[in-house]
Each structure stands twice: as structure tokens, then as C-alpha cells.
Amino acid sequence: MPPKITNSVAxxxxxxxxxxxxxxxxxxxxxxxxxxPWTGTYHDVLIWPPSTTDEIKALVxxxxxxxxxxxxxxxxxxxxxxxxxxxxxxGYHLRLEHQxxxxxIDLWELCYQVCFIKYxxxxxxADVDTSLIDEFGEVDWLRLDAKxxxxxxxxxxxxxxx
Numbered sequence: 001m002p003p004k005i006t007n008s009v010a011x012x013x014x015x016x017x018x019x020x021x022x023x024x025x026x027x028x029x030x031x032x033x034x035x036x037p038w039t040g041t042y043h044d045v046l047i048w049p050p051s052t053t054d055e056i057k058a059l060v061x062x063x064x065x066x067x068x069x070x071x072x073x074x075x076x077x078x079x080x081x082x083x084x085x086x087x088x089x090x091g092y093h094l095r096l097e098h099q100x101x102x103x104x105i106d107l108w109e110l111c112y113q114v115c116f117i118k119y120x121x122x123x124x125x126a127d128v129d130t131s132l133i134d135e136f137g138e139v140d141w142l143r144l145d146a147k148x149x150x151x152x153x154x155x156x157x158x159x160x161x162x
Contacts, residue, residue: 003126024148046088
């Protein structure tokens with residue numbers, strides 16, 4: 001889950017870091033995939049709050065689909081109903097395969113680990129890793145790349161042995 005950021009300065013710092021972190025994560029994954037027996041494909045996924053039941057997921061999905069053909073009045077009613085239900089957020093996964101084994105890496109979670117200090121998906125909030133921002137308020141690309149490379153290598157090290 002994305003960390004909650006309530007401080008406007010931290011929000012700006014996170015905005016500065018997220019896109020470059022994503023770029024470095026993808027590039028480092030590509031480099032490791034080139035040298036690895038694993039093959040990978042990228043997939044858009046929906047990430048639901050942990051306590052969401054299958055019935056609620058189905059209901060939300062059905063309501064979102066019905067929005068496409070709803071009249072303006074029906075759309076307002078659907079929006080009101082959706083406002084009371086848990087909503088998924090978009091995710092992006094790298095699905096890996098090697099022989100009969102499969103694994104998945106959540107790319108946004110990996111980016112959050114790069115951008116935040118000791119990020120954990122179970123924590124409500126996280127602190128921006130300001131060591132990745134230089135004295136001019138710009139991305140320190142060398143530090144960012146080193147941290148992204150280290151975290152991507154750790155993710156690959158956790159893959160099942162072949």
C-alpha cells in the first residue's frame with residue numbers, strides 16, 4: 001500500500017523521487033533479467049485493501065463497469081455507493097517464470113522501498129529518504145541508482161532456486 005504522507009514538504013520530496021526511482025528500478029530489473037534464466041512480463045494489477053472480501057471486490061468491479069453506460073443520475077448514485085466501499089489502487093507487477101516456477105515482484109512496493117526509509121507495506125506512514133536528494137533539491141542520481149540496484153538485487157535473491 002502507498003505510504004500516507006501528511007507533510008507537504010515530504011509530499012514534494014516523494015514526488016521528486018518516485019518517477020526517477022521507477023525508472024531506475026525498471027532499468028536494474030532489465031539488467032538482471034538479461035543475465036538471469038528468469039523471463040518476465042509486466043502487468044497492471046488492482047491492489048485491494050487487505051480486508052476486502054471477494055464479494056465486495058465483485059460488487060465494486062460491477063459498479064465501476066456499470067458507470068460506463070449509466071445515465072448522469074445513475075452515475076451519481078453509483079458514485080455515492082462507491083464512496084462507501086473500499087477501492088483498489090493501481091499496481092504494477094513483474095511476473096517471473098523459470099522452468100515450472102513462478103514469482104512476482106510488486107514494482108510500486110519496490111519503488112517505495114527506494115524512496116522511503118525502512119518502508120514497510122504494513123506501516124501507515126514512512127519517511128522520505130532525503131539522502132537521495134542533493135543540496136539543490138534535485139535527485140542524487142548516483143545514490144538513487146545504487147539504492148535501486150541493491151533493492152532489485154535483494155528481490156532477485158529471494159526468488160526460488162532453480
